[in-house]
Amino acid sequence: MCGTDMVTIRVGPEAVPFYVHKRLLTYWSPYFRNAFDGSWMEADRGISLSDVEPWLFEVVNGWLYTQSIVLEPPAQESFDASDITTAEAGLESGETTSKEQIP
Secondary structure: OOOOOEEEEEEOOOOEEEEEEHHHHHHHOHHHHHHHHOOOHHHHOOEEEOOOOHHHHHHHHHHHHHOOOOOOOOOOOOOOHHHHHHHHHHHHHOOOOOOOOOO
16 A cells, blocks of 8 residues: 655654655545645645644654554653652742743
8 A cells, every 4th residue: 555655744843854655645634635646836845844743743654554543652851859859849839940920
């Protein structure tokens, strides 16, 4: 079902490139079917989706190949125990270390 034609989908404001089998995109998505099989001039060079987050397109891309959705938990930054103690103390006192306050 995949075929051999690959297309480039550039995603997000940073234009992260994804290389995807054209046949999969056009089989499962009317949007991409119209783009690649229609008269979209830019489809010859690939398609840009600047308003889509790369992580989200990565989920869609994975689904195209597996028909299942796998959501990876975000990577957690390392921290030491004092960070938890400081956060708990701030919560108990009603203080926040956030730069933005909720009105």
